[in-house]
Amino acid sequence: MASSREIKRRIKSVKNVAQITRAMEMVAASKMRRAQRNVLAARPYADRMRDMIGELTARAVGGARKGTLLEKRENVRRVGLIIVTPDRGLCGSLITNVLRRSARFILDQRALGREVDVFTYGKKGRDFVSRTGYTLAGEMVKIGDAPKIEDILGVAIDAVSGFESGRYDELYLIYSEFINTLVQRAALKQLAPVESAEPASSSRSDFTYEPSQEDVLQELLPRYVESQIYQAILESIASFYSAQMVAMRNATKSAKDLVQDLTLSFNKARQAAITKEVSEIASGAAALAE
Numbered sequence: 001m002a003s004s005r006e007i008k009r010r011i012k013s014v015k016n017v018a019q020i021t022r023a024m025e026m027v028a029a030s031k032m033r034r035a036q037r038n039v040l041a042a043r044p045y046a047d048r049m050r051d052m053i054g055e056l057t058a059r060a061v062g063g064a065r066k067g068t069l070l071e072k073r074e075n076v077r078r079v080g081l082i083i084v085t086p087d088r089g090l091c092g093s094l095i096t097n098v099l100r101r102s103a104r105f106i107l108d109q110r111a112l113g114r115e116v117d118v119f120t121y122g123k124k125g126r127d128f129v130s131r132t133g134y135t136l137a138g139e140m141v142k143i144g145d146a147p148k149i150e151d152i153l154g155v156a157i158d159a160v161s162g163f164e165s166g167r168y169d170e171l172y173l174i175y176s177e178f179i180n181t182l183v184q185r186a187a188l189k190q191l192a193p194v195e196s197a198e199p200a201s202s203s204r205s206d207f208t209y210e211p212s213q214e215d216v217l218q219e220l221l222p223r224y225v226e227s228q229i230y231q232a233i234l235e236s237i238a239s240f241y242s243a244q245m246v247a248m249r250n251a252t253k254s255a256k257d258l259v260q261d262l263t264l265s266f267n268k269a270r271q272a273a274i275t276k277e278v279s280e281i282a283s284g285a286a287a288l289a290e
Contacts (some may be wrong), residue, residue, distance in 0.1 A: 002265070002269070003269065004266055004269040004270050007269060011259055011262045011266065014259050014262065015255070015259060017251075018252050018256060018259070021248045021251040021252045021255060022248070022252045024090070024248045025244075025249050028241045028244040028245035028248060029241075031145055031241045032238065032241035032242050032244075032245055034145070034146065035145065035146075035234070035241050035242075036178070036238050036242075038237070038238070039178055039234045039237075039238045042231055042234050043231070045227065046228070046231045049224050050224075052220065053221070053224050056209075056213060056216065056220065057217070068164075068217070068218050068221055069160070069192045069193060069194045069221040069222065069224075070221065073170075073193075075169070076112075076114055076170055077113075077114060077169060078114065078115045078116075078117065078168050079115070079116050079117070079168060079169065079170045079171070080117050080118075080163065080170070081102065081105065081106065081117070081119065081171075081173075081174065082119045082121070082155070082156075082159055082172070082173045082191070082229060082232075083099075083102050083118060083120045083121070083128075083129075083174050083175075084098075084120075084121045084122060084175035084176070084229075084232050084233055084236045085098055085121070085122035085123075085125035085128075085176075086124055086237075086240040087122050087123040087141055088123075088124075089124065090244055090247060090248070091240050091244040091247055092243045092244075092247040094176055094184055094239060095124050097176070097186040098125075098174060098175065098176050099124070099128045100186070102118075102125075102128070102174050105188060106118075115135070117135045117136075117137040118134050118135060118136055119136075119138040119139070120138070120140070120155075121139075121143060121152065121233055122141060122143065123141045125139075137158070137162070138154070138155045138158045138159070139155070140152065140154060143233060143237075145237060146237075147233060147234075149226065149227070149230045152230055153226060156225070156226045156229045159171055159191075159229075160222050163192045168192075171192035171225075172188060172189065172190055172191060173188070173189045173191050173228065173229060174186060175187055175232035175233070175235060176235065176236045176239035177235055178236075178238040178242065180242075181242045181246070182242070182246065184239035184242060189228065189232070191228060194224065
């Protein structure tokens with residue numbers, strides 16, 4: 001059994017850790033609220049963009065799809081994958097879930113005889129690709145807590161250009177989707193070819209497009225894919241701070257429970273030492289009396 005001095009030293013160490021995790025929980029909670037506001041503010045634009053794409057693709061003629069992000073290629077040989085992860089850890093299983101989903105996707109694609117090039121946002125994703133030996137086609141780290149869309153366009157433009165030039169036959173995105181403070185899940189989304197969907201509204205708007213409907217669609221499709229990537233990054237940031245807040249709260253609670261257990265052990269050790277000293281004094285007094 002450890003001595004009372006060792007237990008007391010460990011209690012002090014655990015209390016210091018609890019103070020750190022409590023401070024990190026408060027910081028994460030503050031940043032989480034801002035990140036959630038950013039996600040909610042960006043969703044109406046993404047939804048409206050999706051409606052517009054649905055409107056245009058529903059009217060587009062078949063010939064307008066070839067050579068655009070709508071083109072579906074029968075023989076898929078190479079796939080581009082964009083992975084969005086945080087730069088830092090201490091967020092529970094959030095990063096592990098995204099990386100596990102990415103590894104499973106890559107293995108599935110290779111089983112179909114397809115090559116996969118990986119683009120990464122975030123240090124954790126880049127390190128994962130470096131460790132596993134996958135092909136890293138582009139990377140971006142230190143995105144920040146409130147990036148603007150122009151800040152993230154480098155990797156996005158490379159990925160979109162790769163599809164348009166024919167280097168990639170399909171383009172996918174894996175990120176952490178923000179559901180609520182307690183729930184975040186690794187999501188897989190197909191970016192290209194863009195899946196044409198009907199607008200959310202039941203009635204179509206009768207717009208006149210200039211110079212032409214096909215030209216507008218061709219210019220709008222890359223912006224649509226870029227907005228999807230930007231939305232995924234905002235979702236990932238909100239997921240990170242939500243997961244970190246919960247993880248730090250659990251760590252603080254575990255530290256407090258450990259302090260209680262150590263305090264009980266300390267009291268037992270001190271009681272045993274006192275009992276031993278009393279026993280030794282009584283034995284000594286009995287020996288002198290004889």
